[in-house]
Amino acid sequence: MASKLDIPLNGPSVNIVRRCGSALSDVLQSKFGCVATFDGVDFERGLGNAQQRGPPVTPEKRFTVTIRGGVQVSVWKADLTDFPVDAVVNAANEQLQHNGGLAQALSIAGGGKIQKDSDDHISRYGNLKTGDAIVLEAGSLPCKKIIHAVGPCLSVYHTKSDVSRAERLLVKAIESILDKVKENRLQSVAIPAISSGLFHYPLPDCANTIVTTVKRYYEGSRFSAHLPKEIFLVNNDEPTVKEMERACLQILTNSRTRGDAKTSTLTVQLGNVHLTLKKGNIEEQQTDVIVNTTSFDRNLSIGQISKALLRKAGNGMQKEILNAPLRQYIMTTKPYNLLCKEVYHTCCSDKWENAAQQTLYRSVLDCLRLAAAAKHKSIAFPAIGTGALRFGKKEVAQIMSDAVAHFAQMSQEKMEVHFVIFPSDNDTFKAFDGQMGYLQQKASHPDFTHAVDITMSSQPAFKSRDDFRGKRALPQQISLIGPSDETTREAERWLNGFLLRTSDTVVIRNNFIQHFGEKEHLQLSRLTKEGVSIEESFENGRAGITVKGNSTEEVVVAGLQVEAMLCSIQTEFVTEEENAMLWAVLTKDVSFERKTVDRSSPEFSERLSAFKKHGVLRILKVDKVENPTLKVLFDLKKNQLHCSSTQKMFQRIPAQFCGMVSHIGFHAEYAPPDEPAYGEGIYFAGTVEKAMEVWKEQKEEYLHFVEAEVLTGNSTPGKPGLILPPAVGTDPLVLHDSVSGGPDISVIFSGYQALPTYIITCKIV
Known part of the structure; x- marks a missing residue:
């Protein structure tokens, strides 16, 4: 049954959430399956800066519509530094100094040529004016050109009249961009939420102004003029993407319809x-x-x-x-x-x-x-x-x-x-x-919209919209809703470990760090700035990242971005493994179910007796895993190994991998043992007691064990460093099926040799 938990925010934690709320929301969803919403936190300022601070994202189209003249307008959640298009737009300042936000991210990704060309332009022609746009070369960015556009910059404490005066300048900046697209006969351009973020332009107004300007520009164009094929509205943080999608739905389509009067x-x-x-x-x-x-x-x-x-x-x-x-x-x-x-x-x-x-x-x-x-x-x-x-x-x-x-x-x-x-x-x-x-x-x-959708800074209005402000403010808090009390409590524990941290060091242990490539290491380098250092390590079969710095807030923000990167990597990993499974069994999809077992059933009683022997553990829940695709692959492996019998064994895994093991089966990244003394494969224990020895870390409030059928087949003693089982004899192509570490430890090197059957959630008494 779903569970709700409110976590109060105060002190530095408010600013941490304000700076990386989108990444934090994604991590909580990925790690714990919890939906996070934020009350009393103003995200209006700094969201656009997420283009720099946000984790790498897989390009995702959220909305598309074709407007007059056949120009297609689409909304994307994507990274502008890695977006293949004729031209990307940079939210620049008048001096073209790319020292922060999206400008810095594009400058780093595009190489030194971006800043050099900008300096040369300023030296020759002088500063730009607000509303201007120029076209320069894109350096090593995956596009032909970069359009530097200067949007209006508001003060942190701007008023409504300030926004009204700035609107015409933002309109001018967008029109200047579209003029450059026409002059250079570009087929496509990617435009971010210019002036939001570091320039403090309210995000809802920014989205409305950009979409409205694009619509008016092409509705008023003569068809003899050059028209691009597509206008991409691209941002990589969820709140900005949603605002762009909302603005497009309302402005470019008729999203309110009347049904049959009857x-x-x-x-x-x-x-x-x-x-x-x-x-x-x-x-x-x-x-x-x-x-x-x-x-x-x-x-x-x-x-x-x-x-x-x-x-x-x-x-x-x-x-x-x-x-x-x-x-x-x-x-x-x-x-x-x-x-x-x-x-x-x-x-x-x-x-x-x-x-x-x-x-x-x-x-x-x-x-x-x-x-x-x-x-x-x-x-x-x-x-x-x-x-x-x-x-x-x-x-x-x-x-x-x-x-x-x-x-x-x-x-x-x-x-x-x-x-x-x-x-x-x-x-x-x-x-x-x-x-x-x-x-x-x-x-x-x-x-x-700002009061309701972003902050709910006061309780709902009751007589008029003007009554909305001045009422009692909602407390600043994160509201978590998860599938069970255990998941929300685990999410709370993890979250407080970040937000309530007082040290200037964050250590993250996750073997998916080994999957980081050039893109991820570039992202790590962007997180590194004055006062913050990031160091990778690999020791005893465990990968880690250590973030250190002089400011606790900066260290925590960087650590949360690393966690978001890992969640993105894990999502990509699941997709790749799912595709491999589909190809192997020629099925249309990989479907699975986790059904909670009734406490009065024989299935529950059988698990209860196995765990009672380990006196400090109390079973809270038993979920039965049913994954037909994994079962087919397991049976194929059984035939391949000529293995007629299986062993019931256990593996202890972190909460965040319970969904992955149900979906794509076992992988060594989930649960490396404390001491990989028998090889670099996937470890299983024959008893709950032995599992507690193999995985000794017991700081969590809840422990998760996967019960599995394991094909150990023809086994031999293991040793440190093995990445495959040893050969049976002199033929190097004929290998053992697994290795052992005594009577109660088995190590396999193919995830298809084990089939997850139950996930048991326990608590230490």
Whole structure:
């Protein structure tokens, strides 16, 4: 069952999250499967600088549309320093000194020619003006030209009027870029979010201005003029990419559509969230999740919504909710006779109680986060609070819409959200209809998008948008939602290890460091600056990176970027291994399941008896792994080795690799032993006791063991340094199947010789 945990931020941790929140979010998702959202943290400043600080990313197209004249506009999450296009745009200053942010990243990647050509241009023609753009050679960048464009620079504490005055200069800069594309007859150009980041231009406004300018420029062009084939809007940090995608959806397409008048349906697209307003009965919805609003005494016969759901679901739901754990404001039950997968029961306060509006807002937001963490794709809400809780209809519509907008800003997966209004309740439908229009038309307005989508710096507005500011601020915190209590606690422990660090050294142990190539080492060199050093090591079969520096904050930021690089490498590794598996068995996909075993089942009892012998371990959960592709490869290996029997063995692995072993099987990178005394292969232990000896590190709160069927076949004693089993005789091509380190340790050198069957999560008593 999904679990939620709030981690307060204070002191230096706030600035660390502000600087690398996107990378941190990606790492928490990759390592622990946790969805992270940030409350009370202003990401407006410095996001564009992520082009320099962010980890390498695999190019990913998020949006594409063809506008007038056949020009294609697309949004990409990618690294501009490695983007194959006719020209890339650099966010430059007037002196063309590339000392920070994207400019520095492009200058380093392009080599010394970038800065030299820039210096020569300034020496010959003088400084550029804001709004100017020039074309120079691209050095060693994978493009033909680099366009240096000077966008407006705002102060850190800019006002709305400052932004308004700067807008015309940003428009001029984008038009200058497109003029250069036309003059040089370029077929494609990659444009970042100029002036955001180091130049402090608000990100939502920046995205709107860039997209609007591109649209107007080509709509007003004569078709006899040169038109490029494609305009790429490229950034490598998630918040900026989402803003660009949002702006394109709203400005280049008609993302709000009216449905059939008979069904009274309205829809709005907010990033990955598709929001639908419709009339209907909440108990008849067929979404993955139905949301109910109930009283704190858990009596489902109180309230119209609860009554309707109870009648449809049956008394089983009433019995279950009486014992269901309350997490923040939500209890979860089975659907019984309802047509959904789960029911989320929210407990909200009467309007006149303290912080009631904030409770309603957080209830909606937490329901969305829980659904996302549980991999649900759709959720249906009634108009919460318009009945016995005595909220106004417009008030509820605004609060619920604001919560969805905030969630949409952070959501990386597609989600269908339904607001379901009782068919005869025309006043409530009208109130929500007004909010749908507001979301579409005003989503980019600073008083709305910045407050709701980026920081939620105050509780939701209740009378007018002007009331939004000046209310009590949300606490600065990271909200984690994961698939279980164990995962969120592990994520919290890891996170606090970074954010609460007081030393000036970070040590990262991960054998995927050995997969770093030229691109990753270039990224490491970019992280190295005055006062920060990065050193790689490999000792006793374990790879490590040590980050040292004079400033704890700089060391932590660099360490988090290294972790993000490792997650990217691991993602690429999984993709490559999956492709190899598909080719080997000629199947269409590699699908797998992890099913939690019932504690009363014989399967659970069998694992329990094996672990009871090791008195300090208590089993919390047993997941059964089912991966048909791995099973086929395992059986093929069994035939190849002429091995008729298998051994049940154990491997202890870090939490972050549980998903990988279920997906692509065993690899030596996951769990190198403390002492690789029998070779450089994949180690297994015959008993839990022996596994605790082979992998002695016990600092974690939770321990994860994989039970596997292992093909040891024709084995021989191992020794340090072996990368393959020794030859059986004099023929060097005939090898043993595995090596051993005594009766309870086996080492294999092909991951297909082991099949994961169960993942057992334990806690040290």
